[in-house]
Each structure stands twice: as C-alpha cells, then as structure tokens.
Amino acid sequence: MGRTKKIEKQTVFGLRTDHMSEKVYNHLEKKARSKRLASYIIQLVEQDLTKQEPFNAKDELMEVARNQEHMMKAMEQLTRKISLLQVAPVSTVLMPNQENTTPSLENDLLKDVGRMGQLITNTTITGSLDDDDLEDPDF
Numbered sequence: 001m002g003r004t005k006k007i008e009k010q011t012v013f014g015l016r017t018d019h020m021s022e023k024v025y026n027h028l029e030k031k032a033r034s035k036r037l038a039s040y041i042i043q044l045v046e047q048d049l050t051k052q053e054p055f056n057a058k059d060e061l062m063e064v065a066r067n068q069e070h071m072m073k074a075m076e077q078l079t080r081k082i083s084l085l086q087v088a089p090v091s092t093v094l095m096p097n098q099e100n101t102t103p104s105l106e107n108d109l110l111k112d113v114g115r116m117g118q119l120i121t122n123t124t125i126t127g128s129l130d131d132d133d134l135e136d137p138d139f
Contacts, residue, residue: 015028
C-alpha cells in the first residue's frame with residue numbers, strides 16, 4: 001500500500017520587505033506592532049479565496065443613494081402621470097367617436113337605469129331582502 005506523505009505546516013512565513021512601497025510597509029508594521037498582522041493577513045486571504053470584496057461603507061451608501069434617486073425619479077413620473085389622468089377630459093369611451101355618433105357605452109350603462117332626473121314609472125319590484133340584510137346595515 002502506498003503511503004501518503006503528510007505535509008507539515010511551516011510555523012513561520014518570512015516576508016520580503018525590500019520590494020514593498022513605504023506606505024505598504026508602514027501599514028504592515030503598524031499591524032505587526034499591534035499584534036494583529038497574522039489575523040489581518042488571514043482575513044485578506046480568506047476574502048480572496050471566497051472572492052468576497054471587503055465591505056466598503058462609502059460604496060454601499062453611494063449605491064443606496066443612487067437607488068433612492070432612481071426611485072424618486074420614478075415616483076415623480078408616476079405622480080405626473082396620475083395628475084394628468086385626474087385633469088384629463090372625459091374618457092373617449094364615453095364620448096361619441098367619429099365613426100359612431102352614439103356613445104354606445106354610455107347608453108348601455110344607462111338603458112336600465114335611466115337618465116339623471118328622469119322619473120321612473122315602473123312599479124314592478126324585483127328582488128328580495130333577507131332578514132340577514134336587515135340586521136347589519138352597510139353604512
């Protein structure tokens with residue numbers, strides 16, 4: 001049977017500093033003095049391995065601001081459309097068109113009801129009321 005060779009971890013890694021910029025060196029030195037260099041390097045490597053970008057509050061806030069601006073513009077457009085609908089003339093469905101001079105939808109709606117102010121003379125009552133209808137008024 002073949003033996004698997006166990007690889008032992010090095011207890012210490014060396015880091016060459018002669019090719020670092022002064023800014024990077026100072027940053028790493030500050031982490032080393034505060035005894036946080038090892039955890040800092042491990043965190044950076046773990047982020048790299050999981051391909052997660054570090055949380056950047058400024059970028060996140062800018063993204064939220066862009067989203068809010070987009071939503072505000074959309075709300076303004078909707079408000080304009082609604083206000084135009086509220087002041088728009090009577091729908092063309094209720095108005096006679098050039099092809100048909102009778103407002104057919106209006107006539108269909110009013111044929112059984114009658115026009116406003118018209119005296120209804122039909123005395124035949126259709127429909128009924130149940131006792132349940134009389135118990136709870138809707139108003």
